Amino acid sequence: MTVIEETDTSVAEIGTLIRGARQNKGLTQSQLAERLNTSQSAIARIEQGSQNLSVELLTRINRALEADLLSIGAPRASHLRVTGGQQLSGTITVKSSKNGAVALLCASLLNRGRTRLRGVARIVEVDRIVDVLRSIGVKVTWSADGHDLDIVPPTNLDLDAMDADAAKRTRSIIMFLGPLLNRNPDFELPYAGGCDLGTRTVEPHMIALRPFGLEVVATSGAYHATVAPDRPQDIKVVLTERGDTVTENAIMAAARHPGVTTIRNASSNYMVQDLCFYLDLLGVRIDGVGTTTLTVHGLADINSDVDYALAEDPIEAMSLLTAGIVTHSEITVARVPIEFMEIELATLAEMGLRYVLSAEYPAANGRTRLVDVTVQPSDLRAPIDKIHPMPFPGLNIDNLPFFAVIAACASGHTLIHDWVYDNRAIHLSVLTRLGADVRLLDPHRLDINGPTHWSGAEVSCPPALRPAVVILLAMLAAKGTSVLRGVDIIARGYEQLQERLIELGAQIETFRD
Ligand SMILES: CC(=O)N[C@H]1[C@@H](OP(=O)(O)OP(=O)(O)OC[C@H]2O[C@@H](n3ccc(=O)[nH]c3=O)[C@H](O)[C@@H]2O)O[C@H](CO)[C@@H](O)[C@@H]1O
Numbered sequence: 001m002t003v004i005e006e007t008d009t010s011v012a013e014i015g016t017l018i019r020g021a022r023q024n025k026g027l028t029q030s031q032l033a034e035r036l037n038t039s040q041s042a043i044a045r046i047e048q049g050s051q052n053l054s055v056e057l058l059t060r061i062n063r064a065l066e067a068d069l070l071s072i073g074a075p076r077a078s079h080l081r082v083t084g085g086q087q088l089s090g091t092i093t094v095k096s097s098k099n100g101a102v103a104l105l106c107a108s109l110l111n112r113g114r115t116r117l118r119g120v121a122r123i124v125e126v127d128r129i130v131d132v133l134r135s136i137g138v139k140v141t142w143s144a145d146g147h148d149l150d151i152v153p154p155t156n157l158d159l160d161a162m163d164a165d166a167a168k169r170t171r172s173i174i175m176f177l178g179p180l181l182n183r184n185p186d187f188e189l190p191y192a193g194g195c196d197l198g199t200r201t202v203e204p205h206m207i208a209l210r211p212f213g214l215e216v217v218a219t220s221g222a223y224h225a226t227v228a229p230d231r232p233q234d235i236k237v238v239l240t241e242r243g244d245t246v247t248e249n250a251i252m253a254a255a256r257h258p259g260v261t262t263i264r265n266a267s268s269n270y271m272v273q274d275l276c277f278y279l280d281l282l283g284v285r286i287d288g289v290g291t292t293t294l295t296v297h298g299l300a301d302i303n304s305d306v307d308y309a310l311a312e313d314p315i316e317a318m319s320l321l322t323a324g325i326v327t328h329s330e331i332t333v334a335r336v337p338i339e340f341m342e343i344e345l346a347t348l349a350e351m352g353l354r355y356v357l358s359a360e361y362p363a364a365n366g367r368t369r370l371v372d373v374t375v376q377p378s379d380l381r382a383p384i385d386k387i388h389p390m391p392f393p394g395l396n397i398d399n400l401p402f403f404a405v406i407a408a409c410a411s412g413h414t415l416i417h418d419w420v421y422d423n424r425a426i427h428l429s430v431l432t433r434l435g436a437d438v439r440l441l442d443p444h445r446l447d448i449n450g451p452t453h454w455s456g457a458e459v460s461c462p463p464a465l466r467p468a469v470v471i472l473l474a475m476l477a478a479k480g481t482s483v484l485r486g487v488d489i490i491a492r493g494y495e496q497l498q499e500r501l502i503e504l505g506a507q508i509e510t511f512r513d
């Protein structure tokens with residue numbers, strides 16, 4: 001790790017630069033400390049130039065201040081150098097999900113009381129929503145150990161002050177519509193961003209929220225929302241797509257509607273269940289959790305201090321299992337939310353994967369069922385049928401990309417059909433650079449012929465979260481040295497993934513230009 005020594009006069013200059021940038025941003029030392037998960041006294045030392053600085057810390061300060069003050073020339077992307085072909089060993093624990101966290105951060109706007117979210121993953125997507133919440137006046141505080149978040153909304157949100165830059169970088173901003181429509185008759189939100197996966201319209205959200213009186217006009221760069229004052233006591237919402245965030249938006253709108261809302265064709269995926277469990281703590285009764293018809297008994301006002309422990313992430317579980325599978329290793333992935341991994345494991349069993357499940361035990365939320373999964377080195381074969389995702393309880397859409405690298409390790413032809421995204425399968429064809437025989441039949445279908453004799457290569461990270469991780473995992477399988485350039489996107493959804501893989505024995509080094 002590069003460390004700038006405290007004896008170096010540049011440390012004092014950097015300290016002065018940091019103080020200026022912090023003051024410019026209107027932050028106190030304590031507020032900056034909180035963003036960096038450190039103490040106010042550490043910030044004071046940094047600003048006085050009496051603390052050694054690592055490049056890693058400087059990068060985090062840069063990000064926390066949204067400044068470019070420490071980069072030389074162009075922004076400095078991170079890259080990984082991977083020495084592959086090593087077997088992994090040991091146990092790795094699944095963290096809570098990006099998608100549950102963003103939903104619950106948005107849902108906390110429904111509660112006038114204090115929401116404490118336990119075990120929140122430290123990922124960039126969470127930071128973005130936290131920044132947006134803070135910018136509109138919500139008090140959001142990380143606990144001293146950096147794992148829990150306290151959220152207290154103000155009486156009136158200052159929507160005009162919204163941090164549009166942070167908002168535009170995340171698609172989840174669309175989930176402000178549901179909570180806001182019961183608070184404000186008229187408001188604006190920036191356009192939703194997210195990974196480069198092709199067209200993802202917001203029309204299903206409009207269809208879901210129209211029954212609550214919401215109308216949205218898209219103006220330049222923003223959605224302008226108005227809410228009609230009158231609406232029926234009992235509302236029926238029929239979703240045209242069984243989407244996750246659209247279901248969450250409808251649930252959040254219904255939670256503060258003082259009547260009964262029935263949502264048909266609802267997603268019952270893991271993040272939707274996380275949301276329902278949290279709302280249950282707030283006193284909102286929801287019948288049908290885990291099914292496609294949800295009945296929400298809303299409340300006109302919610303004012304409760306609650307603690308909710310987020311559930312474990314099935315997508316991270318799949319990512320970590322894949323690391324073991326493609327490196328022919330025996331590893332244990334602990335705290336796997338089994339309800340959301342059953343089809344994936346059944347498909348892997350069809351492909352010849354040997355694995356052992358522990359007895360089930362409950363997650364900290366008391367609701368989600370967990371198991372530890374130990375994968376064993378196995379000779380894999382292509383499945384007879386194509387692999388395709390379906391809304392829950394099907395094979396998860398975000399887990400599909402991991403089957404591309406697994407299929408490349410299996411003997412025979414596997415057809416992978418991503419009917420959902422127009423632009424995700426194409427990113428997986430990058431696997432050919434590492435020696436895989438992957439043919440893109442059309443934007444939605446891949447024919448993968450294995451087993452692959454992997455070889456190291458230098459590759460640019462795809463601009464999409466899951467394919468980026470898939471390429472990293474293929475590099476772990478490939479003997480020799482590989483370089484994955486521009487990996488910052490991985491931190492959008494994974495906390496310290498590289499560091500945790502290193503603990504299993506992976507040889508990964510981070511460097512910058
Ligand atoms: C923050 C969050 O929770 N993000 C997840 C959520 O995004 P989100 O809920 O935003 O997903 P979208 O609404 O964009 O749906 C994804 C794509 O699937 C299509 N579609 C979806 C459902 C359906 O029944 N029919 C259909 O065609 C949509 O048109 C879209 O092209 O769900 C996606 C699909 O599970 C996941 O990849 C995302 O990780």
Ligand SMILES: C=C(OP(=O)(O)O)C(=O)O
Binds near residue numbers: 098171172195466
């Ligand atoms: C597509 C994904 O997320 P988002 O909806 O945040 O873009 C994902 O998690 O793979």
